Amino acid sequence: MLCVEHWREADKVSHVSDRFLVSGGARLHGEVSVGGAKNSVLKLMAASLLAEGTTTLTNSPEIADVPLMADVLRGLGAVVEIDGETVTIEAPAEPKYHADFDAVKQFRASVCVLGPLMARCRRAVVALPGGDAIGSRPLDMHQAGLRALGAHSSIEHGCVVAEADALVGAPIALEFPSVGATENILMAAVLAEGETVIDNAAREPEIVDLCVMLQQMGARIEGAGTSTLTVTGVERLHPTTHRVVGDRIVGATWGIAAVMTRGDVTVNGVNPHHLQLVLNKLVDTGARVETHPNGFRVSHDRRPTAVNVSTLPFPGFPTDLQPMAIGWASIAEGMSVITENVFEARFRFVEEMVRLGADARTDGHHAVIRGIERLSSAPVWCSDIRAGAGLVLAGLVADGVTEVHDVEHIDRGYPHFVENLRSLGGEIERVTG
Ligand code: UD1
Numbered sequence: 001m002l003c004v005e006h007w008r009e010a011d012k013v014s015h016v017s018d019r020f021l022v023s024g025g026a027r028l029h030g031e032v033s034v035g036g037a038k039n040s041v042l043k044l045m046a047a048s049l050l051a052e053g054t055t056t057l058t059n060s061p062e063i064a065d066v067p068l069m070a071d072v073l074r075g076l077g078a079v080v081e082i083d084g085e086t087v088t089i090e091a092p093a094e095p096k097y098h099a100d101f102d103a104v105k106q107f108r109a110s111v112c113v114l115g116p117l118m119a120r121c122r123r124a125v126v127a128l129p130g131g132d133a134i135g136s137r138p139l140d141m142h143q144a145g146l147r148a149l150g151a152h153s154s155i156e157h158g159c160v161v162a163e164a165d166a167l168v169g170a171p172i173a174l175e176f177p178s179v180g181a182t183e184n185i186l187m188a189a190v191l192a193e194g195e196t197v198i199d200n201a202a203r204e205p206e207i208v209d210l211c212v213m214l215q216q217m218g219a220r221i222e223g224a225g226t227s228t229l230t231v232t233g234v235e236r237l238h239p240t241t242h243r244v245v246g247d248r249i250v251g252a253t254w255g256i257a258a259v260m261t262r263g264d265v266t267v268n269g270v271n272p273h274h275l276q277l278v279l280n281k282l283v284d285t286g287a288r289v290e291t292h293p294n295g296f297r298v299s300h301d302r303r304p305t306a307v308n309v310s311t312l313p314f315p316g317f318p319t320d321l322q323p324m325a326i327g328w329a330s331i332a333e334g335m336s337v338i339t340e341n342v343f344e345a346r347f348r349f350v351e352e353m354v355r356l357g358a359d360a361r362t363d364g365h366h367a368v369i370r371g372i373e374r375l376s377s378a379p380v381w382c383s384d385i386r387a388g389a390g391l392v393l394a395g396l397v398a399d400g401v402t403e404v405h406d407v408e409h410i411d412r413g414y415p416h417f418v419e420n421l422r423s424l425g426g427e428i429e430r431v432t433g
Pocket of ligand 1: 042137140141142313344
């Protein structure tokens with residue numbers, strides 16, 4: 001019943017939205033530094049619950065989701081402090097097992113407290129998360145994994161409820177290399193009895209980052225970065241200090257912006273190996289790409305050439321960069337086919353691109369885009385973080401001033417977005433309310 005009451009309360013909260021005014025025409029140039037990955041830090045914060053005491057995360061990105069996750073953890077009994085790019089989390093001896101519903105409903109990554117709570121408390125009640133409008137996001141694989149470890153799990157009154165007398169290691173084969181399911185099962189398995197083997201595990205760099213931190217905490221994990229993770233449960237973990245891996249999605253966004261605006265941008269703070277396929281695609285558009293150990297430089301001096309893109313789990317082309325790929329395809333020379341294989345509704349934002357004049361149509365998993373020389377400004381609406389960033393990039397190559405509404409989505413994943421874009425010569429202004 002508790003869940004239902006909280007959701008009703010949330011409905012009463014009114015929503016005021018900010019917008020960006022983006023002027024088209026500037027060629028981006030200069031250097032930009034990228035912070036820690038959103039898709040890593042939120043999981044690392046949840047993982048800190050696994051060990052009583054103070055865990056410190058450095059290189060944390062200053063994005064809206066970090067304080068939201070801090071609130072989730074506070075609701076579970078942790079003391080959390082955020083000081084710029086440093087987050088300290090003092091996890092309690094006995095965490096509460098009810099995740100705070102008001103915070104949980106606001107963002108998808110909150111569901112990653114499920115694994116740590118099962119590991120520490122053997123029970124968890126977590127409201128079904130909110131998050132991006134990119135399609136149905138069930139938790140069946142998370143639940144199946146916990147059941148394999150010996151838990152009962154059901155959905156009750158809008159919450160995932162899980163309980164176990166004991167967690168016992170088991171072989172678990174995932175139907176799909178789900179990032180979230182891999183993480184939750186991993187975090188439950190590190191304190192289970194015996195050995196868990198996760199087959200068809202996700203291999204994203206953020207999962208490797210989580211494995212590295214868990215290993216520093218004393219967990220026994222083999223196979224990080226491969227599709228088979230072998231976890232031997234230990235009795236307890238200890239807190240640690242860890243630097244969050246650089247955000248490859250943010251880094252690639254700036255690289256793609258360079259391609260679209262015929263600019264020259266150097267991105268620091270990202271491992272270029274995490275973007276191998278994306279950088280290869282940029283080369284296919286005619287861009288010059290140079291890599292260095294901590295980043296890369298992308299430059300382009302003419303209209304990009306059309307290239308086909310198909311999203312897949314890592315090391316494939318990231319679904320989170322699909323909106324940006326549609327952006328570059330919309331002004332490329334030739335026709336591109338963009339195929340979305342991960343989220344069923346991620347093409348919703350293409351309607352907004354059409355408002356900007358893109359010659360794009362979608363059919364199921366495919367979008368066919370005939371590039372045109374220039375887009376034309378219009379009011380557009382962000383439906384999620386990445387679609388929002390994609391629309392801003394499109395605004396940079398549209399005639400006139402594009403109004404991008406609901407930019408709070410962008411705040412959830414891109415730290416200092418306006419400042420960074422301006423530092424590269426982009427013309428953008430934020431209008432509040
Ligand atoms: C994470 C990322 C998101 C990224 C996505 C794929 C975070 C906070 N978010 O999301 O930015 O786009 O990985 O790289 O890290 N699925 C099921 N059942 C499940 C779990 C997933 O059917 O139990 C499906 C999803 O609906 C989706 C696909 O599997 O179609 C991939 O989802 P998943 O890899 O789990 O993505 P998230 O962890 O939610």
